[in-house]
Amino acid sequence: MKIAIASGKGGTGKSTVAANLAYVLSRSRDVVLVDCDVEEPNLHLFFPAAAVDVPVTTPVPAIDPARCTFCGECGKFCRFGALSVLKDSVLVFPELCHSCGGCVLVCPQGAVREVPRTVGRVACSRPLPRLTLVSGVLNEGEVQAPAVIRAAKMLGEGHPLAVYDAAPGIACPVIETLEGSDACVLVTESTPFGLHDLSLAAEVVEKLGIPAGVVINRSDGEDAPTVAFCREHDLPVLMTIPFSREIAAVQNRGGLICRDLPGWEERFAGLVRKVSP
Amino acid sequence: MIVCITARAAGTDAPVEERFGRAPYFVFVNTETGASESVQNPLVDAAGGVGPRAVQMLSEHGATAVITGQVGGNAGKALEAGGIKAYAYRGSGSVADALAGYTAGTLTPLALS
Numbered sequence: 491m492k493i494a495i496a497s498g499k500g501g502t503g504k505s506t507v508a509a510n511l512a513y514v515l516s517r518s519r520d521v522v523l524v525d526c527d528v529e530e531p532n533l534h535l536f537f538p539a540a541a542v543d544v545p546v547t548t549p550v551p552a553i554d555p556a557r558c559t560f561c562g563e564c565g566k567f568c569r570f571g572a573l574s575v576l577k578d579s580v581l582v583f584p585e586l587c588h589s590c591g592g593c594v595l596v597c598p599q600g601a602v603r604e605v606p607r608t609v610g611r612v613a614c615s616r617p618l619p620r621l622t623l624v625s626g627v628l629n630e631g632e633v634q635a636p637a638v639i640r641a642a643k644m645l646g647e648g649h650p651l652a653v654y655d656a657a658p659g660i661a662c663p664v665i666e667t668l669e670g671s672d673a674c675v676l677v678t679e680s681t682p683f684g685l686h687d688l689s690l691a692a693e694v695v696e697k698l699g700i701p702a703g704v705v706i707n708r709s710d711g712e713d714a715p716t717v718a719f720c721r722e723h724d725l726p727v728l729m730t731i732p733f734s735r736e737i738a739a740v741q742n743r744g745g746l747i748c749r750d751l752p753g754w755e756e757r758f759a760g761l762v763r764k765v766s767p
Numbered sequence: 768m769i770v771c772i773t774a775r776a777a778g779t780d781a782p783v784e785e786r787f788g789r790a791p792y793f794v795f796v797n798t799e800t801g802a803s804e805s806v807q808n809p810l811v812d813a814a815g816g817v818g819p820r821a822v823q824m825l826s827e828h829g830a831t832a833v834i835t836g837q838v839g840g841n842a843g844k845a846l847e848a849g850g851i852k853a854y855a856y857r858g859s860g861s862v863a864d865a866l867a868g869y870t871a872g873t874l875t876p877l878a879l880s
Contacts, residue, residue: 565823571816571841576826576849583841586816 491766492652494671494700498687500658502677503707503731506741507761508655509536510748511675514758515651515766516621522649526667527657528610528626528638535744537617541625544612546641548634549604550584551593557601564593564602585631610638612645622649636666643670651766660694668695673765674702675728680713688716692723703728703764729761770796770869771830772862777805779863783856785836788817794862795828798870803862804828818842822849834865834874843879853877 495508505527512523513536525531534541551564551573558580565575572587573580584607594602610628617623626642628635635657646652656667668674674695678688688704695702703726706713710733720727731737731747740750748758773790774781784790789811796803806828810817818838822845825833832852846853854874856865868874 562823562827565820568816568820569813571813571818571820574819574823574826574845574848576823576845579848581819581845581848583816583819583844586819586841 491650491673492654492671493765494654494656494668494674495677496656496664496668496674496691496695497658497677498660498689498691499678499684502658502679502684503705504658504677505532505536505655506707506731506747507675507677507705508653509533510746510754510758511761511765512621512653513618513746514748514755514762515653516618517755519651520620520622520649521651521653522622522624522646523653524642524646524655525623525625526639526642526654526663528628528635528642528663529657531625531627533623533655534613534615534625536746537615537621537623538744539615539617539623541613541615541623544614544641544645545608546610546612546626546638547606547608548587548589548637549591550587550589550607551582551602552605553580553582554601554603557599559599559601561598563596563598567592567596585633589634589637609634610641612638612642614645622646635663639663639666643667660690664691664694665698668698668700671700674700675705675761675765676702676725677705677707678716679708680706680710680716685716685719689719692719692725696723705761706730708733726764728764729757768798768832769828769830770798770866771825771828771833772796772856772865773833773835774805774862777807779803779866780861781805782859782861783834783836783865785857787833787835787838787842788821790821790835793821793824793828795830796862796866798866816841819845822846822851825849825851832869834869835877838877838879843877847879853879 515521525533562575626638657663
């Protein structure tokens with residue numbers, strides 16, 4: 491089973507929920523936790539351990555000068571501006587390339603071939619006997635987050651149980667993470683922004699046909715609009731985490747509330763039973 | 768030689784546009800004959816990578832100099848590789864005014880990289 495943790499709004503507590511959920515799961519079974527927030531992965535802060543790095547590459551064009559006639563077809567085709575065909579040279583801007591392979595197809599001379607280019611890495615570690623952590627890391631300045639997410643998810647394959655921690659928002663990286671997930675936990679906070687972005691994320695999981703539930707984090711007790719939204723959209727409220735200084739302090743030092751605060755292991759076990767019966 | 772001036776509309780009376788890759792029009796002027804050709808820029812609303820693609824359009828039209836407000840890093844690299852010189856025009860005048868400045872030699876060259 492694959493469980494994705496998403497939110498819409500950033501900073502609602504996706505990683506907190508993912509880390510605690512994975513920890514509780516790993517008490518009784520093998521689980522892989524995949525950090526799919528590749529632009530700012532942070533789950534290693536909860537689970538420090540020595541990691542093995544696997545590079546992630548994507549194909550980018552290379553021009554064979556012996557065959558190229560500077561006809562310009564590849565440059566006209568590329569909507570990302572990764573190829574500039576000038577009078578007597580072709581410039582390749584690999585950081586603009588989205589690896590669609592179109593330039594190879596349109597070149598009448600067969601002068602374009604693809605070469606691998608490293609855009610990130612996946613760090614694999616075993617912080618606990620039954621917990622594997624797979625963190626996708628996109629190199630700074632790169633745009634191809636989905637490629638790194640795909641690689642991280644692939645390295646997490648083979649485990650019967652996987653927890654995916656998604657990036658904030660609802661753009662390509664989140665869609666890539668949700669793809670193939672069996673269930674989704676949407677983490678929100680009881681603020682107007684939290685509710686607004688929850689509604690966007692709820693629409694996405696509905697379109698993708700993934701059953702979802704909601705965790706309300708940092709609840710100040712004024713959750714009525716969020717609870718009403720969940721009721722209207724058939725989203726069960728799986729858990730409510732209060733806005734508490736004690737929880738913030740544990741979180742702040744990289745701790746796990748289910749391990750460090752009494753009563754919370756049982757509450758996260760309750761969350762486990764609801765999402766993975 | 769052919770000089771390209773980035774513009775907000777077609778024709779030599781059009782105001783100069785300071786943005787390079789997202790300029791609505793490229794006005795190409797042949798300095799020997801005085802003939803001009805205005806080309807609408809299809810990249811105005813493109814997501815990204817407009818700089819190098821605009822340079823490719825300039826290259827196709829045989830331009831060897833461009834007058835604009837400013838160029839970005841990728842466009843600069845492509846202009847340099849294509850042997851197209853870039854000059855800054857930051858006034859509120861027309862394409863014809865910018866061209867007059869270029870012929871008089873009063874425009875500053877833009878650093879490309």
